[in-house]
Amino acid sequence: MALLDIKELAVAFRTRRGTVEAVRGVSLEVARGETLAIVGESGSGKSVTSYALMRILDAGGTIRAGEITYGGMDLRRAAERDMADIRGREISMIFQNPRAALNPIRKVGRQIEDVLLRHGRATRQDARAKAIQAMEAVRIRDAASRYHAYPFELSGGMCQRVVIALALACDPKLLIADEPTTGLDVTTQKAVMDLVSELIRERGLSAILITHDLGLAAAYSDRVAVMRDGELVEQGPAAAIFADPQHPYSRKLVAATPREGVGIRELLPPEARTPAPPVQIGGRALLEVRRLTKTFEGEGAPVHAVKDVSFSIRESESVGLVGESGCGKSTTSAMIMRLLDPTAGEILFDGDDLAKTPSRRFARDPRRASLQLVFQDATDSLNPRFTARASIADPLARLGGLDRAARRRRVEELADLVGLPQPLLERFPHQLSGGQKARVGIARAIALEPKLLILDEPTAALDVSIQAVVLNLLADLKARLGMSYLFVSHDLQVVRLLCDRIVVMRGGEIVEQGPAERIMTAPESDYTRSLLDAVPKPPSGGAPTVPPPARAIAR
Amino acid sequence: MAGRLKTILSRVAQAAPVVVGVVIVTFVLTRALPGDPAVYFAGAAADEASIAEIRTALGLDKSLPEQFVLYVGDLLRGDLGESISTGQPVVTELARRLPASLELTLTALLLSCGVAIPLGVLAATRPGSWADHLCRVLVTAGVSLPTFFTGLALIYVFYYLLGLAPTPIGRLDFIYLEPPRVTGFFLVDAALAGDWETWWGAARQIVLPAVTLALFTLAPICRITRAAMLQALSADFVRTARAAGLTRPTVIYRYAFHNAMLPVITTLGMVFSFTLGANVLVEKVFAWPGIGSYAVDALVVSDYAAVQGFVLAMALLFVALNLAIDIAYTLIDPRIGFEN
Numbered sequence: 001m002a003l004l005d006i007k008e009l010a011v012a013f014r015t016r017r018g019t020v021e022a023v024r025g026v027s028l029e030v031a032r033g034e035t036l037a038i039v040g041e042s043g044s045g046k047s048v049t050s051y052a053l054m055r056i057l058d059a060g061g062t063i064r065a066g067e068i069t070y071g072g073m074d075l076r077r078a079a080e081r082d083m084a085d086i087r088g089r090e091i092s093m094i095f096q097n098p099r100a101a102l103n104p105i106r107k108v109g110r111q112i113e114d115v116l117l118r119h120g121r122a123t124r125q126d127a128r129a130k131a132i133q134a135m136e137a138v139r140i141r142d143a144a145s146r147y148h149a150y151p152f153e154l155s156g157g158m159c160q161r162v163v164i165a166l167a168l169a170c171d172p173k174l175l176i177a178d179e180p181t182t183g184l185d186v187t188t189q190k191a192v193m194d195l196v197s198e199l200i201r202e203r204g205l206s207a208i209l210i211t212h213d214l215g216l217a218a219a220y221s222d223r224v225a226v227m228r229d230g231e232l233v234e235q236g237p238a239a240a241i242f243a244d245p246q247h248p249y250s251r252k253l254v255a256a257t258p259r260e261g262v263g264i265r266e267l268l269p270p271e272a273r274t275p276a277p278p279v280q281i282g283g284r285a286l287l288e289v290r291r292l293t294k295t296f297e298g299e300g301a302p303v304h305a306v307k308d309v310s311f312s313i314r315e316s317e318s319v320g321l322v323g324e325s326g327c328g329k330s331t332t333s334a335m336i337m338r339l340l341d342p343t344a345g346e347i348l349f350d351g352d353d354l355a356k357t358p359s360r361r362f363a364r365d366p367r368r369a370s371l372q373l374v375f376q377d378a379t380d381s382l383n384p385r386f387t388a389r390a391s392i393a394d395p396l397a398r399l400g401g402l403d404r405a406a407r408r409r410r411v412e413e414l415a416d417l418v419g420l421p422q423p424l425l426e427r428f429p430h431q432l433s434g435g436q437k438a439r440v441g442i443a444r445a446i447a448l449e450p451k452l453l454i455l456d457e458p459t460a461a462l463d464v465s466i467q468a469v470v471l472n473l474l475a476d477l478k479a480r481l482g483m484s485y486l487f488v489s490h491d492l493q494v495v496r497l498l499c500d501r502i503v504v505m506r507g508g509e510i511v512e513q514g515p516a517e518r519i520m521t522a523p524e525s526d527y528t529r530s531l532l533d534a535v536p537k538p539p540s541g542g543a544p545t546v547p548p549p550a551r552a553i554a555r
Numbered sequence: 556m557a558g559r560l561k562t563i564l565s566r567v568a569q570a571a572p573v574v575v576g577v578v579i580v581t582f583v584l585t586r587a588l589p590g591d592p593a594v595y596f597a598g599a600a601a602d603e604a605s606i607a608e609i610r611t612a613l614g615l616d617k618s619l620p621e622q623f624v625l626y627v628g629d630l631l632r633g634d635l636g637e638s639i640s641t642g643q644p645v646v647t648e649l650a651r652r653l654p655a656s657l658e659l660t661l662t663a664l665l666l667s668c669g670v671a672i673p674l675g676v677l678a679a680t681r682p683g684s685w686a687d688h689l690c691r692v693l694v695t696a697g698v699s700l701p702t703f704f705t706g707l708a709l710i711y712v713f714y715y716l717l718g719l720a721p722t723p724i725g726r727l728d729f730i731y732l733e734p735p736r737v738t739g740f741f742l743v744d745a746a747l748a749g750d751w752e753t754w755w756g757a758a759r760q761i762v763l764p765a766v767t768l769a770l771f772t773l774a775p776i777c778r779i780t781r782a783a784m785l786q787a788l789s790a791d792f793v794r795t796a797r798a799a800g801l802t803r804p805t806v807i808y809r810y811a812f813h814n815a816m817l818p819v820i821t822t823l824g825m826v827f828s829f830t831l832g833a834n835v836l837v838e839k840v841f842a843w844p845g846i847g848s849y850a851v852d853a854l855v856v857s858d859y860a861a862v863q864g865f866v867l868a869m870a871l872l873f874v875a876l877n878l879a880i881d882i883a884y885t886l887i888d889p890r891i892g893f894e895n
Contacts, residue, residue: 056797058789059682088800095798100791103810105888114809115799150889166799 001072002029003206004053004174009066011045011052011230022048022061024230030174035200035207037217037238039253040227041463042434046210049227050176054091055083070174089119092167094196096179098160102151108162109135109147112169119170134169135162139195156325157188161195168199175200175207181216185324185490190534193220212463214257218242219536226250256468258493260520260537264475267468267497277479281500282315285348286484287336287452292345292355294331305331307508309345313452318478318485320495320516322531323505332505333454333488337373338362349452369399372450376457378437382429388415388440389425395447414443417480418473435466439473446477453478454486459494471497492531496520504528559885566881570874577870578630582623585863592857596639613639626863635867636860638853645864648849653868654739655726656838656845660830662742662761663768664823671773672819675780679788680807690777697774702833706767706840713763721759723841731756764841768834772826779822783815790814817888824880828873 011023023045030036038046051057053068053075068075070091075083095101103111112131116122122130128147135143138161151159160180167175177196181189197220200207211217217224218238225235226249234247245251256267265273294306306328313319321329334340336347338359347354349367357365372395375381382391392411396402402410415422420439429437438458445453455474459467475498478485489495495502496516503513504527512525523529593610594601601609610616614625629636635645674693677686713720721728726741731753734744742761745754787793788811796806835847846865853861885891 054798056794084800084802086800087798093795093798095791095795097791101795103792103796103814104890105813106809114796114801114805118799118801118805152890163795166795 004030005069007067010064014060035221037209037221044227045230091174092172093176096182138165186534215536256464264497285312288312288348290346318499320499320502327505328508369448370451372445418443635864638861658740662765667769667772671777679784694774703836783818787811787815
């Protein structure tokens with residue numbers, strides 16, 4: 001008999017705009033020792049399903065129908081007191097964004113103790129020793145001194161280990177991992193996932209892995225269930241879902257996942273694949289960065305954020321700047337954008353050294369218009385009190401020198417260009433979807449016809465299917481408008497799709513740079529290789545539906 | 556811990572220039588006030604000569620920088636000058652009146668925290684319940700009723716109609732003797748002396764003005780507690796705590812409430828400062844011999860020394876208060892002291 005059996009589960013939330021049915025008739029089973037992955041995009045109800053079975057739904061959420069049975073026990077009707085005993089002792093959870101998942105003003109060791117004491121696994125006398133044991137069990141080195149650390153003193157990966165220690169402290173039978181690696185670097189992601197799967201195997205746990213990343217699901221689970229809009233679309237063995245997805249939505253999801261040997265157009269559904277316009281890369285360097293250095297003087301030792309970085313971008317060329325958090329890629333792009341002053345070095349743009357103009361004055365510089373930025377978080381980078389139209393018109397009003405009517409026409413032109421339906425121009429950011437907000441951000445950035453567009457992880461916050469559309473939009477815009485891109489990202493597979501050349505950074509220095517194909521297939525540095533290896537690989541033979549057409553994008 | 560100690564010491568050091576600035580501003584401000592104290596002091600029948608004489612006696616004929624040097628010199632010796640209207644040294648009067656105001660304000664704040672914080676927590680943990688509605692009513696009433704009105708209403712009901720409260724004529728009825736002075740707080744001093752009869756007398760006197768002020772300060776504290784608790788309860792770490800099976804009281808107090816304390820303490824500091832300044836009306840209504848009414852009387856008659864002394868005392872009090880809040884913050888929140 002299955003350890004966990006969910007039958008026809010329905011969950012609804014009361015909101016101001018009426019009742020929202022978040023989960024509709026989902027049936028799932030998890031056998032003993034089995035790892036089930038629930039895959040879906042945001043709003044698919046995958047997290048809500050797990051919160052419902054733990055009975056920790058947010059206020060306003062109720063289980064409307066269905067049965068949840070865990071080891072013969074009816075979880076839906078269990079008393080709250082019994083549920084509290086089950087949580088943490090029988091079923092545990094780990095969460096995304098591990099630093100926020102821990103109490104910021106309580107020592108991490110004490111937080112583990114709280115759980116041990118609650119479930120009677122330790123007494124006041126031996127709680128500390130047992131908490132340290134639990135930390136050692138998740139391979140935290142020097143656990144005795146880390147016991148006294150606060151979450152802000154630990155790295156993201158270390159915080160996630162603490163969360164895992166907390167979840168496994170009382171030897172539960174079922175572990176639910178809710179997007180456990182979102183917000184972590186690829187190499188950290190691999191370390192955390194390897195640890196989790198090792199612990200699952202070691203202790204013979206059953207597990208539910210909730211993720212939006214098909215590659216991750218395939219690499220670390222036995223079975224995959226695909227959800228969309230609160231419904232279960234398809235479930236089956238991990239390899240089968242990838243190799244031979246049955247439902248059109250699973251097919252679309254598999255196709256949209258960036259992976260080895262797949263071109264940018266192939267991410268789209270077949271009917272949306274248009275031939276890519278050709279791109280002619282100019283011979284002249286548009287941007288040349290020479291020996292760029294940034295040192296932050298703090299109270300302690302100076303921090304060398306960027307050390308002696310040199311690279312160039314030619315006209316109509318896309319260059320990817322890749323590295324993990326703290327590698328200096330954002331500092332580099334902020335210096336090129338002239339938001340930060342470099343400590344040393346030159347930024348030659350069209351032959352002019354931009355570094356000579358202090359960043360304070362660059363906002364009024366005539367050359368400012370030809371450099372634009374698309375931000376990582378499409379929501380936070382839009383003024384919540386500006387309509388889409390006002391957001392796009394903002395740079396035009398400041399730097400464009402157009403009159404009202406011309407501005408209006410230009411905004412509408414831009415909306416058409418980025419595929420934003422014109423009626424949506426009057427909406428505010430909170431009334432737009434993630435993909436629509438990304439389009440507004442792009443339209444705003446290209447409003448002044450920049451020569452260089454800096455893309456700072458523009459798709460990191462988007463669902464894979466939206467990411468596929470936005471990446472293709474960026475490729476098309478580049479071909480039509482002849483812009484150059486500097487694409488800053490941590491994800492090599494995404495960068496490869498859009499970029500001609502790739503620069504890999506680590507610890508403020510360039511590790512290697514070269515043509516995208518070469519970096520992806522024959523990296524020279526071990527670090528690049530470890531980055532490539534860390535990305536979870538979907539099972540091979542994953543070319544879905546139609547055979548892949550010839551590489552659609554001209555390089 | 557070393558980081559925290561450093562933060563605390565640097566906060567103390569930062570307070571020093573503020574004190575210097577306060578001394579300068581108080582001096583300049585009082586000189587800039589309209590009205591000539593010499594004329595007022597000399598009386599209606601004075602002639603030019605006697606006014607000039609008084610001016611010399613008060614040191615007002617000297618240039619401003621000279622006056623300032625003299626002022627600072629006196630200050631260092633702990634001499635704030637003499638009040639022109641009462642003839643008493645300002646230091647003595649402040650030492651007598653400041654504890655009266657502080658006792659009233661602190662009692663009021665204790666009262667209002669005792670009601671507002673639990674009510675705010677209850678309102679946040681049970682949205683839409685009776686506690687939530689009561690919280691809303693109290694907040695609205697507290698903000699919209701002026702203190703002198705609440706004070707008068709309380710006197711009318713509890714003294715005039717019901718006869719439960721004593722005559723609102725200050726800190727202690729005439730039938731009691733002031734307790735031997737230790738802290739200047741009658742409640743504390745009487746308790747220290749073991750004189751429970753006087754303690755009871757002082758407590759009876761302070762109830763009505765303290766409740767008046769408490770009603771006024773209830774609103775911001777209650778509202779901030781509720782908002783901070785709601786935010787803390789929706790935080791990710793509360794979800795983690797719930798998913799780990801921690802009991803509801805643990806989740807609410809050890810996890811949510813400790814985090815919600817931070818904004819509440821900031822608000823408490825602000826409320827304390829404005830109450831100390833704003834309780835003039837309450838002091839007037841209850842004939843409370845506090846620092847507020849003293850300052851207003853002094854200001855009306857351009858009593859330089861008294862006004863200067865008052866402003867200085869208040870400013871120092873605010874500096875000390877902000878320091879105390881900063882330190883409390885540093886002790887509660889481990890993240891402070893590590894950021895540059």
